[in-house]
Amino acid sequence: MPNSPVAMANHEAHDNPALLHHFATEQQQKDAASLGMWVFLATEIMFFGGMFCAYLVYRYWYFGDFGAGSQSLSVILGGTNTAVLICSSLTVALAVRAAQLGQQKVIVTCLILTMILGCVFLGIKGVEYHDKFVEHHVPGASFHFPGHIPAHPDVPINQQHAQIFFSLYFIMTGLHALHMIVGVGLFAYITYYALHKRYGPHYYTPVEIAGLYWHFVDIIWIYLFPLLYLIDRHK
Amino acid sequence: MATAAVETGERETYLNREYGIKSWLLTVDHKRIALLYLMSITLFFFIGGFFALLIRLELLTPAGDLVQADTYNKLFTMHGQVMVFFFLIPAVPAVLGNFLIPIMIGAKDLAFPRINLLSWYLYIIGGVLMLYTILNGGVDTGWTFYTPLSTEFLNTHVITAGLAIFVAGFSSILTGLNFVVTTHRMRAPGMTWSRLPLFVWAHYATSIIQLLGTPVLAITLVLVVCERLFHLGIFNPTLGGDPLLFQHLFWFYSHPAVYIMILPGMGIVSEIVCCFSRKRIFGYQAMALAVLGIAVVGFLVWAHHMFVAGISLYAAMIFSLLSYFVAVPSAIKVFNWTSTMYKGSITYQTPMLYAFGFIGLFTMGGLTGLFLASLGVDVHVTDTYFVVAHFHYIMVGGMVMAYLGGMHFWWPKISGKMYPEGWGRLAALLVFVGFNLTFFPQFILGYLGMPRRYWDYSHSPEFQILNVLSTAGATVLAVGYLLPMIYFLWSMRYGKPAPANPWNAAGLEWMIPSPPPTFNFDLEPVVTWEAYNYDQIKEEVPVAQ
Amino acid sequence: MSEHISSLKLYIGIWIALLAGTLLTVIAAGIDLGPFNAVVALTIATIKATLVVLFFMHVKYAHEKFTKVVIVSALFWLAILLALSMADYTTRLWT
């Protein structure tokens, strides 16, 4: 190589099975994984962002009908689900902490608790969907949403505008639930390895990045709850 | 490790390390994945090109006499969708970026090799869905999917086409994700941000757009599919929705997507111009900042596609104003490439010819973009052949020229073989001439008022001569595109073996053998020089044979 | 590799704060604040999200500044999408 001498740094060949061949150090590998998840979460923000944009436009146009739609949702169930998700975020955070401390049993317990809470969330969500289905609030041919808008007891609800509210409700919460299902799947995978004591203070990247994902899903719900359930509630 | 190469006594490279279909389909080597991409995007390029030729043949005469109206509508739709989502967007990043970025920054691979392979499989799944759509009768929404036409009025394969693009979008997102993390985390010691080749900077900026724009397109397509299936009304005005919301969301991605196509091309041109001028790039810092600037400001201008769509007068003014802001960094790039040649020692090898072509055609494409950003003129020329000509100047004149330039520049590195220089120059010339003959008349057609997506213009026979010129150009262009494919394939068997650095170019990729070994570098390189250190390279570009 | 390990007390504290925030947002929604209902709801949600990001997701202790850049850019891009879209919708009726 005549152009310019390339100085070469010689790294000792490593034989750590957790370290992939193309990384120089464990720290580099861990940083790459964590950054990768953060960048992925940024794309997720924009993925939900398109929905938030549609939501914002129609909420601005059809505020009354959105209020009426919102009031037909159960704050008790929605609020409970918010609490369930917050608890699951705590258990995930504790699972990461347990991994950092090398407490094998605690990792597994926290991960299982997280999955249970995730399933509870999905179960409650299912009950809500079922209620909506029974009440004919699911957009489509049989959509029917009688009543009046909250601020104007003499103005009937516009069926089309209410249908847009429920469309957004189902798509946004549906996408969120899909993310939850993926999350539960991820944790099932991680729990399997946790049972084999794969994670400890030196290597817990999968627990950590799956945790980041789970917290993100929690944050989305933290916004979805007031935006969907709490419009014009005082009326 | 006994590898195929060792058994035959050759030097082990990424190409001969293993043989067999499995060693390719399950590879996690970024270079092999780049080649998988190369084969698949080439297939889609020729499918899209075939549609383009049929379109041009139909427009040879004013009457709609070659194909039916519906067929024509499907042709331009699938030409657009295949070319945009299955060629232009993945081409440079997934082929050249994939191959070169790890090598240029001194890494053994991308940060997530398996995700890289996954992204190719997603591309293939999307591609198969697209082929399924094509073979089952196609889709005729226009590549823009405008609602409510696409959601309520057409009974073609809108859903599979939408899903194809949705899946291909995730392939693009994962490529971008890999590049961002790789650029941050995998640089060799000494490879500081200010030493990165501009090719890497350009891909970094591209990745930002892929990551933050593509998801919005994805969700929009989900909504289109839901609309079609359940008639929710989100984009349907008769159900209370707003069709312009679709356009906002669509263009939020699809305008920046133009920069996904052109920025990597700019990166390629920077490498080529420096090498064949034997000079450091003029204003490295400004060039790096300009690509980032384009990536950011490019997100602020989308509604300039909607000036006549019925948006607010005031919003139109804001978007028009912002559109001019994105022109400034583009202008800087053109001026800086030109200045790089000043007092250089210039030779005219094939890649440089493409770079010349790129600078000229991109300048014209960019300047006509200013016409479209100008509200008063845009009202007249939007949705006419003026727009068609403009974006083909950017995408074909810009991006495809750069892509071909890059393919010639790095082909010796990728394949280990030299292509025939004479044929290369001839093809470059044909592409340039054919391109201008195809698309320049379309500017005039557009200002005359010929709307785009017209199958039949028998009511306006005055458009014919310009259309005939355009079709003639398209045939020249087709030959120009076929030639490189033929001689690249030829060179793989008959080409002269390429030395490690056939151009005496700067950059880490030229310091390893051609073709590179599987893990690129035997030892981790330590970078002690700036990018484009042509002052330290005594040798000129070898004279072409 | 010296990762920050937060105390159990901190995690429980954040958890309680998040639950309290949820309760608060439900209560606030029942009071008529005019247009400020939405502002209050989103402010509480943002505070909750920030707590999750900083403590559960360890951004407060991240040795890498770039994580913050990623978060801020994603929010900035979301703001572009929402703000410029609404620039159209809110001015359509102007004459």
Added chain:
Amino acid sequence: MFQTMPLWPVRASTTANSVDALYIFLVVVSALMSAAIFTMVVYFAIRYRRQQGRRAEQIEGSHALEITWSVIPFCVFMVFFGWGANIYFKERKPPQDSAEVYTVAKQWMWKFEHMEGQREINELHVPLGRDVKMIMTSQDVIHSFYVPAFRIKQDVLPGRYTVAWFRPTKPGTYHLFCAEYCGTSHSGMVGSVVVMEPKDYEAWMGGGGSQPLAVTGQQLFTQLGCVTCHRQDAQGRGPNLVGIYNKPVLLEDGRTVIADENYIRESILQPAAKIVNGYKPIMPTFQGQISDEQLNALVAYVKSLSQSSGQTGGKSMAAATAQPQM
């Protein structure tokens, strides 16, 4: 077989003049800019081609130069912006006294209805020198009203009105295109705009025996029972519609909107959407019960109620032809 090949479109409206002026300016400036760049590229490529005994001189760059070639183009761009925005602003503001043509686009035809009641399909007759305002809506997908000779284009959307205007300056027959892809026969959705001398126009207009659009609207207004609530005094259960067109209306939620065509349209189709202050939302919806043509007639009638008070209502072409030319 080949007709003559024009290189410039006919210029037949006032807008065309201003758009062409800007376009020529843009072409000249762009030509100069690209000529400068091409000359430099070619000159450098030849002047600094590789020669024996000469090596490239390394130049780092120059911030001064970079700033120069950012700032100067930017200033030029701002001229482009200002000039273009100025034209657009005028294009989007129809003059007060424009004659009005209600347009309904559908796959794949254009239906025009003059204030005098004449209906035309794919052909629009207008008098020379008269400002014409197109009030357009679509029955199905998005179309776009495009007359190259006038340099105007406006998408036509379902569910609302969009507006375009022009003042023809040259008699003749000009292409009318649909410029937004609208399905199978998109390229068949073409027609022509015939610009006639005022005298010829009146002769053409006299040919039809139709009743004015506002009169049709008035009949509908009675038939549909609108008149029982929207009385022309303050006693009605609905707002008095006399003189409201283009005037601000105070809504019950405190907002103020301008009662333009879109507001009148929306108030007929979705009466509860924007309720006038002091009134109850008791009006039934007419969504899906009246055709776009009937809706246009009603809107034209409501607007005509504002004419007597010196407001601009739906002016007819005939009223126009009597006016002084340009």
